[in-house]
Each structure stands twice: as C-alpha cells, then as structure tokens.
Amino acid sequence: MLNVLFLITETPARIWQWLQETFNRPLFTLGTETVTLGWIVEVLVLLLLVTLAVRMIKRMLKTHVLIKLRLDTGTREAIATLMSFVIGAFGYVIVLQAVGIDLASLAVIVGGLGVGIGFGLQDVTRNLISGLILLIERKVKVGDFIEMDQIAGYISEISIRSTVIRTFQGAEVLVPNVNLADNQVTNWNYSNCHGRIDLPVGVAYGSDPVLVTEVLLNLAHSAPHVLHDPPPRVIFQGFGDSSLDFELWIWVDAIDRRIVIRSDLNFKIEYTFRQHGIEIPFPQVDLWYRNPPKLPASPNPGTEPSTDPLPSPPAFPRAPQTSLRSLLQNVSYFHCLNDLQLRSLIEMGCRKQLAKGETLFQQGERANTFCIVLGGKVAAFSENRLENVPVFVFEPGDYFGEIPLMLGVPYPTTMKAMAETVLFMLEQKGFAQLLTEHPFLGEDVAQAIAERQEILSQYQQDLSQENDTEYPNAISRLRQKLKSLLNW
Template sequence: MIAQLNTQPQGPGPQAIANVLEQGHLLKNWLLETLNAPIFKLGTESITLWWIVQACFLLLLVGVFAKATKQFLKKILLLRLGFSEGNREVIGTLTSLGVAVLGFIIVLQGMGLELASFAVIMGGLGIGIGFGLQELTRNLVSGLTIFGENKLKVGDLIEFNDHIGYIKEISIRSTIIRTFKGSDLVVPNTDLTSNLVINWNYENCSGRLEVPVSVAYGSDLVLVTEVLLESAAMEKNIVSEPAPKAVFLGFGENSLNFELWVWTERIDQRFLIFSSLNHIIQYNCRRRGINMPFPQRDLWLRNPESISLAVSNQENKVPAPGEKLDNSPTLTQLLKKNFCFQKLNDLEIRNVIEMGKRWHLSAGEILVKQNQYHSYFCVVLTGAINAIYENKKISNRIFTFRQGEFFGELPLMLEVPYPTTMIAAEESTLFLIGKDCFHRLLSNHPELSDRVAEELGKRQDTLQGYEQKLKEMGLLAEADLRNPVDWIRQRINKIFDVSQRV
C-alpha cells in the first residue's frame, strides 16, 4: 500500500513554481519596457507606445462626447426650444466641432505636448492643407449656408441638373437626393448653392402643370376647349382655384396645338397626374369624335400589288408564316364579366386596372389556407376556385367561384382569417385588389357596395362560416342574419366610410 502511494505523480515542486513566477515577472518587465520605450521626441515630450495608446483612447472619448453633444442639442434641447431643423443642425454641428477642437487641445496639453512650440509649424502646415482641401472647405461652408437659410429641407421635392427627386439627407459636405427611379444622388453642397435649383416644396406643394394636346386640322376649336376643361374637372388632384385654362398655341405642321394649364396641390405626383390627364383627354376626345393628328406624307410605291396583298391579309386576320394571332380576351373584357364592373366605362375600368394585379394559379395550387389571413379582394378572371372547409374528420367543398365572381370581401373588411381553404379547381387567373385600393374603389363608386352586399346576401353558407367568429367579435347579432344584405351594407359603409353620392 505504501509503495503504491509513493508511485503516484507528485504536484509541481517549489522550484517549478519559482520558475513560472520568474518567467511571468520577466514578461511583465519586457512588456512595460516595450510600452515605455521612447519611439521619437516631439518637442520636449518623448513619445512611447503607451503614450500613443492613451492619446488615442482619450481622443476617441472626446469624439464620442462631441457627437453625443450634437445629438443632444439637435434632437432634445433645441427641439424643445422651438428652433427650426436647419438652425438646429447648424448650432449642433458648430458646437460639436468646438467641443472636439477644445477637447483635442486639452488632451494633447494634458499628455505633455507644448502646442505653443508647434504654432509656426502648424500654421505653415495649415496653409498647405487649406490649399489642398479648399474644395472640402467650400462644401462645408455651403452646407452651413443651406442649414442656416433653411430654403432646402429634408423631404423637399427639388429639380436640379435634369434630376428630380426628394431630399433624403443634408450633411455638412453633401446632400443626398432620392430620385423617382429609386437611386440616391450624392450632390456636393457647393453645386446646390451655386446652381439653379427648383424647389417644388419651398412654401407648399402646389404648382401648375402644362399638358400639351394636339388635335387634327378641321377640329372644332370651341369643342376642343370644352373637352379639355371637362377633362381637367374629372381629375381629382386638380384644384378648381385657380381655374384650369385651355390655351390655343397655334397652327403646327400637322396639328392644331393646345396646352391645358391646371393647378394641383400634389406637384410631387405630377407624373401620375400627367398620365391620368392624358388618359382622360384621349377618352373624351374619342367620345366626342375629335381626331388626334398624325404626320402626312406622299409616298411613291414601286410594288403596289404586294402592299395591297399585305393589307388584305391584315384586314382578313391572316397570320404571317410562324405568327399566331392572339384572340384572348383583354383584362378589360374579363373584368366587365363581373357584375360589379359591368356599368363602368373604359376610363373607370382603367382606374380599376391600376389598382390591382393579376395572379395565376395552377390546378390544385392553394391561394390561402383555412385560418390564414389574406388582404385582397379577389375577382376570378378565368378558371374556378374551390372553397374547402376542413377539420379532423371531413374535407368538404362548400362553394366554387367561377369566372366573373368574386370572394375575399368579408375577411378583408373584418380583418379575420379565411374560414375555408381557397384552392384552384383548374388553371385559373385572379385579379387581386388590396385593402387600400378596395377602400378607394368603394369610395369612388359607392354603388359597388350595394352590389357587393346583394351578392353576399345570396351566400348563406359563406355567412354561416363567419357567424361564430363574428359573434365572438361582437359584430353580429341574431337579428342581423335575418337581413344579411342590410347588415353587410352597414358594415361596408362603417368600415370604409362609404357614403352614397347622388
């Protein structure tokens, strides 16, 4: 037993511990000597590695403190005192620069540097740096000018050097402009202060739009003027004061040239307003029999027989070799098969088309599962969609929505999940309208709420699927199901604030 105990490994002896301690002491001394070894002399101060580490740490703290001072002044103190955004930026920036410079001087003085002995050297160096960084200095001064004058602000819509966009950010050196294409344009502040800049938001977002319109020779000028003014009144973003004006510019080479002058309070949406006005003008001119011009030229034909054959083939819808004619119905035709949109004219149908999007489903593909949310009003353009109710025991088809029918209005209005799984019975195409666009659609056409309510009143199975959920939410009483059409109409008017307009 004693022999076994003697053969067990022993712990480190006193000599080994002493060696380790001695090595640690030597390492500590070497590290201290390395950190405190002079690298070079700056004035009367010997610069060491430890001195550099301390100086960098203290200067970093000064920078953080200066930045925090700017944020405190800009976002808390000066904001509560009622200073404008531009003045807050100027005061905060200048104060932070002053704090940083003062802090750097105090740190360097505290670290033993005599800055007075470097005044001449720094002065000469400053002149050289000034010449090298004069463009940066100009941008800094221009940035302070922009902040101080407050004529350009974040969010303003400006036009500059054939670029148009919103000011996203204004810094001391440059300004970032978010263009309509989605790109960010970085512009030096000097360019903004020394060039022509159009600010559409300087006092408000109002402005005049000039829409060029050309009509064929022989058109009734009075009728054209009437149509243009009527078109301006049909665009909701056009204000009535100042009143729109139709200006006859003169006689062109192939046309009579007009300009429609309109004023809007949403100049930031001028491209969309231009598009809408052009659609309205074209629709009204076609309805009134006003022809748009086209260039007219005299042509000498060398082979009139072949051209006559080509024209005849086109009129008879004869496809060229390898070409197939597309006789599929247009989206306008498909939407008009839905009774909600049957009474809308082409101009109103265009607005509906701009609100939604097509969605293609293969046979058996699921649009939305039971108890899931789906924020779209769905119109079946082609194919068929089955509504399947599922539980642990059964899977039952309770309804099939076919071409021209719609679904999804109750989940959309009540913000509740679907009580059924919506699955494509065959290859299908849907037209989806989001909640905000559906709201706009009902607001613009209040008569649609009656049509939706009447159609839903025919779907007792659909209402029963929502009955328990609606009762839990306190949205449905026993008496409501006796007259579901009135209840649905009231819910639509209340949720979407749709009022009947005569």
C-alpha cells in the first residue's frame, strides 16, 4: 500500500522533472544564445501571437478606423495592408531581439542564405514585390471590375502575395500578383465604370432602315443605365446573306451589368419590332435539284404512289398547362400590362402548384412570401377554433402573406388549398420591387391591411413586447413600411 502511494505521489514530480530536462536540454548554439526545445516553442508562440495581432489590427483598420475617414474601399485596403505589413515586420524583429538573437551577427549568414533563397523563392519574391507595387500605384483597387485571361470579376482583396477576384458565378479566384503587374488587364473602373455595348441586329430585306434606326434609338434613350453623352448610335454594317445588318452602339454607366442590360434591350427590341411589323429573318437557302429521280411505279395500276409520311409513334397524353403570362393577365391588377411588363413581373417570383387539400403554411410557421392566387381557392383555418370553418377564403385575384412578410411574424392561420390551385409567389425582394413598379397595388395592400385588422389584433400582445414606441400598433407599422417602399 505504501509503495502504491509512493508511486502516485512521485509520478507527477518525475514527469515534471523529465519535461524540464527535455525542454531545457541544449540542442545547438546560435550566436551567443543556446537553443533548446523550450526556446523554440517560446519563439513560435511569440511569432504566432504577433501574426494574430497583425491580422486583428488590419481588420480593425479596415472596418473601424479608416472607414471613419470616408475613404473608398480600395484605399482602405491598401493602407491597412501596408500598415499591417510594416507592423508585422517590426513585431517579428522585436520578438527575435527579445529571445536573444543578435540580428547584426546573423547579417552575414542571412546574406549568404539570401542568395540561395532568392533563387529558390524567386516567384514568391516577385509576387511580394508586385503586391507592393499594386498597393502603392493603385492601378487596380478593391472593388474594381477587371478582365484578364478569360477571368472577369470584382477584386475583393489584394494581399502581399496574391489577389482575390470574385467572379459572376460567385467563385473566388486567387491570382498571383505578378500576373496583374506584368500582364494586360482590362480595368473597367480605372477612371469610371462607363463602357460601350454593341448590339447586332438583323432585319429582313425590304425593311425601312429609317424606321429601324428610329425604333432602336428610342429604345436606347428610354433604357436605364444608358448615357446620353456620348449619345446612342445606329450603324448600318452592310448587306448580309439574308438580312440587313445593323448595330446599336450604347454607352452605359455600369459596364459590369452589360449582360443584364444587353438582355433587357434584346427583349425590348424583339417586342417593339413585332409591334412595328419589322421582321427579324433567319438564314434561308434556295436549293435547285436537277434531274430528280423518278418515283417507283405503283404496284396497283391507276393509283398514285403514297407520299404520306411514316406514322409517328403514339405520344403519351399530357394535360395542357395554362401559361403564367395568361394567368397573370386574368388578374385585375395586371390585365393592362404589355409583354415586356409581364416578363419583368414573371422574373420577380415563381409559380406554385397546389393539389386539393395540400397545406401551404402551418399556423405559427414563418414564411416571408407574398402569394397571389391565380387559380383555384385557398382557405385560412385557425387551429384555435373548434369548428373547422375558414377565417378567410382567397379566390383568383386575391392575395395573402403581406402581414407575415412585412412584420416578420409567423402565420396566424393554416393556409390550405380547397381545390387545385395555382399561386404566384414573391420573396421579400420581389415584393418590394412589385410595389415599387406598381404603386396602385401598394394602395390596395394598405386598404386590405386595414380590413384585416381583426387578424392583426392577435399580434398586439407579441408586438407590444418589442417596446416599439414609434409605431403604437401593427397597423401603423405596416403602413409605415409601405410608405418607405413606395416613397409616399
């Protein structure tokens, strides 16, 4: 028993003594400093602390200190990176001096190693120097939209060794700084974000070139982001194989949005050409067939050979589906919209098909969705009531979901389809865009909110806990949100 107690009490002391001997055992001598394992661990910990401190200082400079000076993003990034580099260099020197390394005595050794290291790490050295050049010259800055080597995107970070480019697909591409410093780079934000977009347009032979020019210029002048100085121009490129080839030149203030601008203008050009009877041709070739082979004789005299095509295989029966455009046009708010306005409306949301008896939202569920009934019927049931009687019934043309969407509260009722139903559903951003582009709908929403005040009364207790003194009740909160969206 005494031996066991002796082992228990002596084992920690022996382990501690072994650790001290291991960490304090001399390994080699560096100048006047004896290097031990404990000394190495101490140096690594101090260098790690300096690295973490430098990163924290850089982040604090960018997000708190320099932002108060109202500097642009690229300037803040450059200043923060250079200052962190200088602070880090001083910190590492101080750590090495503190642990007893005489840097002066190591100058000859470091100089000799520098030649070998220079050959082995010349790419790293070039990237370091290129990074400093980029930060000092600021030919490219954080936030600039650039193109290089089939890469197009925004610069999100410039570090000492590499630059991070965020592409339109959301990928983060790491590019060595030497590629930006030595290769050709297109910087669309160098002086401004203006740029020219060329839209080729072909029309059928016989079309009026003056009318084509008028239509294209009217569309260009009415499009957002298109500059009036320099003005848009229509260039007659020449006579194609099957079309008169024109090109619309426009200058825009946001060249990084050129794909979206080009798409919107193409939609408008196609729609306006149809309205004016201007035909957009497709390639056509006239084929002359000399000496055609004779048809085989008919097996039955007096009858012509059959020229009917081969019967096609039977297709599976498929119920026709009404287009979303037709369903939206049946709603009173949208029946006056043209094809371009309907296309913009369709891009705001999505179609939702519900089977009879299918539940869309449960009572108490949070869903930030505004729903317009396009077909069928949706009923709102309260689970607090004993009788299974709907509180509200929404038919084609009605809408719901504005209360949970704008107040951020759960659904007060369970929403269930009473028949096969088609909904048009919009998220927060789409709902705000809908009210902005169609203010009359915002007025109707405000009126519907007032009519549904009984439902809002169920939220009064929850909303009062927020200590919201600016809006004394939910009605005023919703109206205030509508005013902010519609700029009333």
